[in-house]
Amino acid sequence: MLNVFWCILQRDLTLALRRRTDVLTTLFFFVIVVSLFPLGVGSERELLRMLGPGVVWVAALLASMLALERLFAADYDDGTLEQLLLAGQPLSLLVLAKILAHWLLTGLPLVVVAPLMAMQYSLEATAIWVMMAALALGTPVLSLLGAIGAALTLGLRGGGILLSLLILPLYIPVLVYGAGAVSVSVIEIADTQPYFALLGAFLLGGLVLAPPAAAAALRISME
Amino acid sequence: MKINWFKYASPTAFYPVAGRLVPVFGVAALALMLFALYWGFFETPERLGGTNPQKEYYRIIFIHVPAAWMSMWLYLVLAAWSAVGLVFNTRLSFMMANAVAPTGAIFTFLALWTGAFWGRPSWGTYWDWDPRLTSELILFFLYIGFMALHSAIDDNRRADQAAALLAIVGLVMLPIIYWSINCPDPNNCAALHQRSSVTDIESNILTAMLVMTLGFWLYSFAAAFARLRNIILLREQDSAWVRKMVDEAGAGPSSSPPPGAGAADGLDAGGHRASRGVSV
Amino acid sequence: MPAESPSNPLLEVEDLACRRGDRTLFTALSFGLPASTLLHVRGRNGSGKTTLLRALCGLLRPDAGTIRWRGEAITALADDYNREVLYFGHLNGIKADLTGQENLRVAATLDQDPISDAAITDALAQIGLAGFEDLPTRMLSQGQKKRVALARLILSKAPLWILDEPFTALDTDAVALLERRIAGHVAAGGAVVLTTHQEVQLTQGEIQRLTLESAPSQ
Numbered sequence: 001m002l003n004v005f006w007c008i009l010q011r012d013l014t015l016a017l018r019r020r021t022d023v024l025t026t027l028f029f030f031v032i033v034v035s036l037f038p039l040g041v042g043s044e045r046e047l048l049r050m051l052g053p054g055v056v057w058v059a060a061l062l063a064s065m066l067a068l069e070r071l072f073a074a075d076y077d078d079g080t081l082e083q084l085l086l087a088g089q090p091l092s093l094l095v096l097a098k099i100l101a102h103w104l105l106t107g108l109p110l111v112v113v114a115p116l117m118a119m120q121y122s123l124e125a126t127a128i129w130v131m132m133a134a135l136a137l138g139t140p141v142l143s144l145l146g147a148i149g150a151a152l153t154l155g156l157r158g159g160g161i162l163l164s165l166l167i168l169p170l171y172i173p174v175l176v177y178g179a180g181a182v183s184v185s186v187i188e189i190a191d192t193q194p195y196f197a198l199l200g201a202f203l204l205g206g207l208v209l210a211p212p213a214a215a216a217a218l219r220i221s222m223e
Numbered sequence: 224m225k226i227n228w229f230k231y232a233s234p235t236a237f238y239p240v241a242g243r244l245v246p247v248f249g250v251a252a253l254a255l256m257l258f259a260l261y262w263g264f265f266e267t268p269e270r271l272g273g274t275n276p277q278k279e280y281y282r283i284i285f286i287h288v289p290a291a292w293m294s295m296w297l298y299l300v301l302a303a304w305s306a307v308g309l310v311f312n313t314r315l316s317f318m319m320a321n322a323v324a325p326t327g328a329i330f331t332f333l334a335l336w337t338g339a340f341w342g343r344p345s346w347g348t349y350w351d352w353d354p355r356l357t358s359e360l361i362l363f364f365l366y367i368g369f370m371a372l373h374s375a376i377d378d379n380r381r382a383d384q385a386a387a388l389l390a391i392v393g394l395v396m397l398p399i400i401y402w403s404i405n406c407p408d409p410n411n412c413a414a415l416h417q418r419s420s421v422t423d424i425e426s427n428i429l430t431a432m433l434v435m436t437l438g439f440w441l442y443s444f445a446a447a448f449a450r451l452r453n454i455i456l457l458r459e460q461d462s463a464w465v466r467k468m469v470d471e472a473g474a475g476p477s478s479s480p481p482p483g484a485g486a487a488d489g490l491d492a493g494g495h496r497a498s499r500g501v502s503v
Numbered sequence: 504m505p506a507e508s509p510s511n512p513l514l515e516v517e518d519l520a521c522r523r524g525d526r527t528l529f530t531a532l533s534f535g536l537p538a539s540t541l542l543h544v545r546g547r548n549g550s551g552k553t554t555l556l557r558a559l560c561g562l563l564r565p566d567a568g569t570i571r572w573r574g575e576a577i578t579a580l581a582d583d584y585n586r587e588v589l590y591f592g593h594l595n596g597i598k599a600d601l602t603g604q605e606n607l608r609v610a611a612t613l614d615q616d617p618i619s620d621a622a623i624t625d626a627l628a629q630i631g632l633a634g635f636e637d638l639p640t641r642m643l644s645q646g647q648k649k650r651v652a653l654a655r656l657i658l659s660k661a662p663l664w665i666l667d668e669p670f671t672a673l674d675t676d677a678v679a680l681l682e683r684r685i686a687g688h689v690a691a692g693g694a695v696v697l698t699t700h701q702e703v704q705l706t707q708g709e710i711q712r713l714t715l716e717s718a719p720s721q
Binding site for chain 1: 612
Binding site: 148157165170172220 | 400
């Protein structure tokens with residue numbers, strides 16, 4: 001059963017490597033959104049330090065949202081999704097493999113470029129580490145939750161906009177504690193550990209609950 | 224007395240029942256709401272609580288708080304019907320969930336609107352990122368999401384099931400969202416134990432609020448049943464009983480059949496059009 | 504496992520009804536499909552052939568009726584049933600950015616079929632794609648893409664094949680090859696449900712014909 005998981009993971013990674021633009025689009029979207037804020041709100045360093053954590057997190061939310069639309073859409077269009085549903089393998093497992101591939105391609109790059117973004121907002125080294133760790137824990141939750149929305153809006157006209165409407169409210173807890181952890185480390189008022197505990201709890205909960213929900217949504221959408 | 228409840232699980236059987244219930248609930252709701260308004264305006268003190276500085280304008284409480292309570296209760300109702308629909312695959316449950324959603328959204332909007340009017344004199348601003356207000360706003364988004372997803376899907380069955388699944392996901396997420404809004408700083412969760420915005424409440428203020436809540440609740444039944452009847456008619460427009468009803472009402476003489484009825488020209492008595500033939 | 508005699512069909516359909524949107528496509532549809540039998544489903548466009556096939560492979564939940572595989576409801580068998588079925592729909596189900604070899608490798612892994620690379624190459628050669636196995640399938644023509652997808656039939660060990668219009672976009676050579684493969688599957692004791700507008704012949708085994716006679720919508 002595990003080899004099916006690896007097979008799908010490997011397949012999606014191979015496909016992404018052969019179409020690199022999709023991955024790069026998400027990444028540059030993130031970079032551009034984050035870079036636009038100082039132009040809009042002014043470049044005063046103290047202000048940017050206060051805004052930085054929230055801006056980076058909101059940009060990460062939007063970037064992950066943008067990429068989600070394609071999570072199942074390509075497989076839906078060419079009929080391979082149908083074959084996945086009929087493979088006689090636990091669909092939750094296949095969905096989890098797809099989500100993991102999706103996170104490696106769109107979530108992990110955000111974690112990697114986050115330090116560059118943090119420097120634009122003159123964050124200190126500790127805050128940068130906290131930001132990377134928080135993104136590493138939080139962005140998989142975004143992919144997991146988003147997969148449910150992507151499955152529900154599969155093949156609909158204007159699915160992308162609708163997807164944001166459905167899923168963004170559900171992202172609030174990750175945003176609150178993800179950005180909270182970084183903010184706390186910027187002003188050094190309190191311990192960041194409880195934030196990480198909560199983000200970790202969300203990740204575990206998401207890993208258990210989201211794949212079956214997304215699988216059920218896929219079956220509904222494929223009827 | 225034994226009632227066969229499953230009989231009413233069919234839209235066809237429930238349609239006339241809902242029709243009889245709408246005026247009953249509607250009249251009762253109107254009476255209770257008028258009574259609560261009268262009580263709230265004339266039988267309650269001019270201040271909210273003994274030393275509370277809020278004067279006359281506090282009377283918006285008689286709409287604001289019941290609306291906020293109903294908005295949360297109706298989301299629970301919505302999710303419950305959705306779950307019943309997904310588990311037992313009963314079409315009427317999905318239709319109920321569908322019929323409740325707009326009423327819930329209206330109460331959520333009403334709570335936000337009246338909250339803004341209350342906030343202006345008491346806080347000096349229409350909007351504040353107060354946890355209570357923010358949670359209500361998120362609830363509004365969840366209602367809108369439910370309705371948007373349902374209306375974006377053409378196929379009724381897929382729309383019903385997809386929206387139902389979304390409602391359940393929303394229900395699971397709601398406590399986490401509420402909690403994250405109420406306690407953004409896990410090191411210091413004082414906000415969780417924040418005092419209610421209504422303190423030392425007088426008993427006749429509470430009475431008026433509760434009567435209004437009951438009125439809103441009955442109104443929700445009336446509105447949901449009225450909407451349910453429309454949904455049933457729309458969904459069943461091809462079926463024999465709706466066509467018969469339309470004919471009998473004389474609303475649609477044979478020259479102008481109801482929309483979609485043209486597609487049903489080949490119907491036999493059982494409402495089935497297809498035939499089959501197996502030859503080996 | 505019950506004996507597979509005609510009185511004990513592999514696939515049984517009882518009182519099946521399907522609606523799409525507001526249209527009733529078929530009701531009270533019943534048939535049994537024993538081993539070594541091909542069911543040829545016919546009917547005009549929009550009569551519900553594809554819907555029936557999707558219901559048979561469990562993608563679509565019928566509005567009424569039951570479908571049984573070896574005597575058990577397919578809804579209860581779920582994944583166990585899916586492993587016994589090969590479905591070939593309107594979409595090829597192959598990835599344009601993967602090569603033919605890779606596509607078939609993924610399909611075989613999903614079927615939990617430990618198959619050698621040589622066998623895959625051989626299957627592609629049989630279907631007339633020798634020398635194309637390492638090209639991304641998006642470089643191939645429509646007919647060649649369809650052949651890649653149909654190579655799954657050569658590799659498949661599933662006893663029930665559900666094929667929706669498998670002959671479209673294929674040239675006469677490929678049609679003949681596919682017909683031989685289907686006949687071979689039936690002769691070996693398999694069952695096939697097929698929609699096509701052309702006539703089907705078998706050297707061995709039995710052909711059932713089912714015509715869906717839905718009234719046109721106006």
